[in-house]
Amino acid sequence: MPAPATATQSAVPAKPKRRLWPLLLILVVVLAGAGGGGWWWWQGKQHAQAEAAPAKPARLPAQYVALEPSFVVNLADTDAVRYLQADVQLVTRDQATLDALGAHLPSIRNRLLLLFGQQQARQLAQRSGKERLQQAARDEVRALLKAEGAADEIEAVIFTSLVTQ
Template sequence: MAAKEKAAAEKPAGGGGKKLLIPVVGGVVLAAGIGAGLAWYLSGKAETPEAGAEVPAESAKAPAEAGPATYIALEPAFVVNLADPGGDRYLQVEVQLMTRKAGLEEKLGLHMPVIRNRLLLLFSQQTVDGVRTREAKEALQEQALKEVQAVLTEATGEAGVDALYFTSFVTQ
C-alpha cells in the first residue's frame, strides 16, 4: 500500500487532464466543421432553384446596375395634424428613402415638392388610433412608398426607390 501512495505522490497533478483535452477539442472542431459545412450546403440549396422551378419575381427583376444602397433623407421632418375628431393631435415623422440607382438623388430633388405634398396628404389622413400598432405603421410605410414610387414613375418612367423607412415617428 505504501508503494501505491508513493506512486500517487510522484504523479504530477492534472496529468490526466491533458489526455482528456485532446479528444474534447477534436470533438468541438469536428462539430464546428460539420455545422459550417451544413450551413454552406443549405444556403447553396436555397439560392439555386431546381431545374424547371419557377423563379420568384423579385429575384428575376434584379437590375444589372444594382449598386450599393443609398439612403436619402427627406428633410425637414413631416409634421401634420392628424384626422382625429376628438381634438388636436399631431404626427411628426422623419422619412428616409433607400435606392440602389445611381443619380436618383437629382431626380428626387427635382420632384421633391410633389413627393412632399403627396406624403403630407397621406400622413394627415391618419388618426392616432390608426397608427398606434406596428402593423398600422408598416401599412402606412407601404402606402408612403407607393406614393413616392407613383410620383417618380409618372415623372421619370421608373420608380427607382426600393424602400421607405421611418427613422422617427412621434404622435402627440
C-alpha cells in the same frame, strides 16, 4: 578456337528491341494538343455567351435620401387635435432614381404630407399601422415618379423618427 554452338543458342538472329519512348512522346504531344484545343474551344464558347447575355447594370449599395425637415401634420382624428411628427428617408439602389428624387423632392414632400394628414392616431398606435403607412408612402412616391416619367426604383420608405401626440 571458338566454342562450338550449343543447342540453346539458335542460329536465328535476335529481334531488335523496340524503343517505347518515341511512341509515348507522340502520345503525350497528341493529348496535350487535344487538351489545348478543347480549352481554346471552351473559352471561345464562354466568350460568345458572355457577349450574347445582356449586361446587368451595376447595382449600387443602398442610398438613403433624407427628407428634411421633419414632417409635422395634424392627424385626421375628430375627437381631439393630434399631431404626427416623422423623420423620413427613402431607400434606393438605382442611380437614375436617386437623381429623380432630387429633381422631384418638393412634389414628393407634398404627397407625403397629404398622406400623413389622412391618418388617425389609433391606426398608428400598432406596428402594423406604421408598416402600412410605410408601404402607402412608398407607393405614393413610386406613383409620383412614374407619373413624371422618371425611374421609380424605391425599395422602401423608412421612418427614423415617428411621434404622435
